[in-house]
Amino acid sequence: MAGADEAHVVRCAYGCQDTTCNITVGDEAVSRAVRSYRPHGSLARVLYDKRKADEWLAAYDKRKWYRVDKSKIREDLLDLWVPLGTGPDADQPDKAAEIFLVRSAERSDSLPLQAWHSLARSALSWFISRTSINGLLGRGSMHVFSSEQFQKLMDASGFTGPWHSLVDLGAGDGATTAHVAHLFEKVYATDISPPMRWALAKRKFTVLDVERWHQEAGPYNVILCLNLLDRCDRPNTLLRLLRTSLAPGGRLVIALVLPFSPYVEVGERNNHKPSEYLPVRGSGLEIQIVSLIDRVFAPVGLRCLVWSKLPYLCEGDLGQSYYFLDDVIFVLEAQPINTRSCEFAINDGVSLRRNF
């Protein structure tokens, strides 16, 4: 029987030399062994969990990233939809997204790098925000869209230039700005986090003050406001400034993670809640898309020209190779404030037209 027992004791899947360790994948003994394993148990558990999470990621249907439930969207808004995936059904990740995922997986698999990040994060979290820690460590990079996807959106919105100035507000480390910077003569950026501002300056973008960006330069041909409205303290004030800071014929590109969930790292209320709330209604992604277009953008004189959906990708860590959220992208233009009209969608799709 000893032989049979030995056959069942598979050596640790992570290559540790401890003969009492019998971690393998896929049976009940595994989770028991992972839970009780000591002294290397914590690391083994982390690696086991990461492997499981990565298996889940590998099996995930990535076509969902580029799709919405069209039955829940009004027809006039469906006309503005621009698919951003690749492949026959335009619902597969493009090359830039694939490159980001591969690089992210490589970095997340580097134990020394992740151990250093984890140590530094716990030490620094007493003093500075998570975003600033990421900026200092050069980690947590994000991916929104590629140059080709951006150009597709611009073309679909009828933007023909001039390609003189771009400002990316709340640009983070400028990774997404870098994808489109070559299209413009002048590239400006802001971020509230000092390490992110250093990262932006290192990329040779002109870094503007977070309060005075609209006075220091501009009006701008294109403004990027990517994943900022749910992270800044005063999103309504920002939206009004965005509208007035667009050059004639300019485009505002807003990306927002949905379902909407505001979380403010640096705000007046000190409880991570924003000082101003966006009137986003409904709980599902599609309902919120309609609500944003009708109730948030239209009332401040921003008309949606095209919109789409893609994954907001974030570099991974010891937890998993990468993270993703549903990101909805809107390309908007400024409307004369007095003549704008707004449609308030009721959740079931019935709408009431209202002129201001």
Ligand SMILES: C[S@@+](CC[C@H](N)C(=O)[O-])C[C@H]1O[C@@H](n2cnc3c(N)ncnc32)[C@H](O)[C@@H]1O
């Ligand atoms: C979720 S990240 C988005 C980064 C990048 N735009 C992207 O889409 O990957 C939000 C960023 O906005 C910055 N931020 C928050 N409030 C801000 C404000 N009022 N002005 C400028 N940046 C701000 C944060 O420091 C953070 O880097």
